[in-house]
Amino acid sequence: MKLIIAEKPNSAQKIASAIGEKVIKKTEGGSYFEVERKGEKILIVPAVGHLYGLKPKNSGYPVLEAEWIPTYEINKTSAYTKQYLTTIKKMAKEASEFIAATDFDVEGEVIAANILEFACNAKRAKRMKFSTLTKEDLEEAFLNPLPSLLNEVKDAGRTRHFLDLMWGLSFSRALMSSIQKAGTFKILSIGRVQGPTLKILSEREKEIQAFKSTPYWQVTAIIKNTKFNHEKEKIPSKEEAEEIKKKSNTTGFVKQVEENTHVQNPPFPFDLTSLQVEAYRYFGFSPSQTLKIAQTLYEQALTSYPRTSSQKLPEQLNLKKIIQNLSQQEEYKKTIELLKGKTKPREGPKEDPAHPAIHPTGSSPNALTSDQKKLYDLITRRFLACFSTPAKRSTKKVVVDLGGENYNAEAGKTIEKGWLEVYQYLKPEEKELNFEKDEKLKPEKVEMEEKQTEPPSRYSPASIVKKLENMNIGTKATRAEILETLYSRGYIEGKKSIIVTPFGLGVFNVLEKHSPEILSEKLTKKFENEMELIQEGKKKSDEVVSEGKEVVVKLSDQFKKNELEIGKELIQQLNITKNNRNILGKCSCGGDLTIKKSIYGYFVGCSNYPNCRIIYPLPRNSLVIPTGKVCPQCGTPIVKISRKGKKTFTMCLDPKCKTKESWKSNQNYKNVKPTEANEKQV
Secondary structure: OEEEEEOOHHHHHHHHHHHOOEEEEEOOOOOEEEEEEOOEEEEEEEOOOOOEEEEEOOOOOOOOOEEEEEHHHHOHHHOOHHHHHHHHHHHHOOOOEEEEEOOOOHHHHHHHHHHHHHHOOOOOOEEOOOOOOOHHHHHHHHHOOEOOOOHHHHHHHHHHHHHHHHHHHHHHHHHHHHHHHOOOOOOOOOOOOHHHHHHHHHHHHHHHHHOOOOEEEEEEEEEOOEEEEEOOOOEOOHHHHHHHHHHHOOOEEEEEEEEEEEEEOOOOOEOHHHHHHHHHHHHOOOHHHHHHHHHHHHHOOOEOOOOOOOOOOOHHHOHHHHHHHHOOOHHHHHHHHOOOOOOOOOOOOOOOOOOOOEOEOOOOOOOOOHHHHHHHHHHHHHHHHOOOOOEEEEEEEEEEEEOOEEEEEEEEEEEEOHHHHOOOOOOOOOOOOOOOOOOEEOOOEEEEEEEEOOOOOOOOHHHHHHHHHHOOOOOOOOHHHHHHHHHHOOOEEOOOOOEEOHHHHHHHHHHHHHOHHHHOHHHHHHHHHHHHHHHOOOOOHHHHHHHHHHHHHHHHHHHHHOHHHHHHHHHHHOOOOHHHOOEEEEOOOOOEEEEEEEOOEEEEEEOOOOOOOOEEEOEOOOEEEEEEEEOOOOOOEEEEEEOOOOOOEEEEOOOOOHHHOOOOOOOOEOOOOHHHHHHOOO
């Protein structure tokens, strides 16, 4: 009997429907599918992402050893994965042949390899390769599987997991240890990619903070309802601007008319980063939001696998058929007529050995949400634009002489729409400049305006993801996740323009002074390159892990020598004192409510203990941020709760407050016994 391991329940269902002549869904524990094909029984069992994770073998730092164990044993929030793993183990006992059908990328290879090795005890397994979840692609992948898993890809993925755990846990623990030695407590973290990303953002933040604006003046002339700018864009003094204005308020003439025609080629098809950039530009979607929506479109077999760096659309995708199927959708019927039967796309230089560029499958969408419709249309129109003809634009520049002062105006218009008519999101300005050389004219008015020089612009979520890609930091699949981690840690804020918080700058300043290699883009890029070499079979995992351990040991030793000093500087940078540590607000007794730690976990207690025994529980695995506000119902402080991968929310600290009467349960809270929690405080 064949056992197929899929990555998610949706994928398992698509595979079952594609290859099975008869399909039965089983719901014993984790659901799975039993199909019959040409008299053969086949089981398709889904995972729910990673069923195994790395657990460190020591509690201090550096962390140099870890083992793969079930995720439900590492994190209680993953308890639901146990039933899926139990089902897989049970089905594996009946199987004589194993087939991996997880997503065809590094993470998919790790997911499959761990399940096959640790749960199924399988020595061999075939590998289905597909980029869409259409019936045709899945059946082709089933009938012609690769003979085995991609061992180099698996090794690269496991190496990345280990390096990230070793690096992130070691230096997060180092930060926590240093601040505890200095006499206080604060949740701090830093990671292998998180550190360099924080550095890039912090350096820009400090550049903005250090920037000093200087005044300058601009002079403009309005001629025939057209704005002309003086050729000197920034006039340093008011006196000079006034002199230019005075000289310009006279009859002048058109000194120069320059007109050029240029061709704009169609855009390249989407890779993940360019899709994230465009979706942010047109819809305001964050990179992580775009990836999430793209994943749902993929799981509905409407678009191809999104985690790709490719800008290629190979012929074997049967592009002609995709375009024909899209023409059956009313929204694209007239658009496809503009292609005039062209089936050869314009491609970009970037390649990905695993997947082609992101493209629609041709399947008709059904009951999409508003955001899904937007992204599907963006992907589809970008795909179709690749087959369109170039656009042709005309630009005109006019120079006018007013009393010996030159003024410029530029405008453009579209002569042939080409792909611009297909990719309707890009709408260039259309404007005529009706001026002839030597034409005499007088401005309707001449104006001068005082302005200030502006600091460098902050990164947006899309532009920092693009920056990380250009620097080869992180992966196409993880860059958006790293950004969300910085948000959840309270290091950055601002959804459109990223601001590094005083908290984030404090961590950056201390690490930059005492251990800059933890933030090093160069070091991170070195390991990124080496993991690529593992994937290409040019380097061994053990060699890269060994190098990683040497670096972590060296940096940990340096850190320990300065641990107390680092802790004191962190307290100073983060504006924390022993008398003002983690203060969330005032207690009803007049004391300070602060975050404390007991053998049961973190909780909120009063600084007047033992005279005041008021305590409040806290949600697990959360960053707790004071808001300075109090609950209008009970007067208890209100805090902001930020958790990785979950929506940030505000709440009153008191679990018995009337504002929480509608809450279904308090599962997020740990049960903390008042006396024990305080007396056993660490």
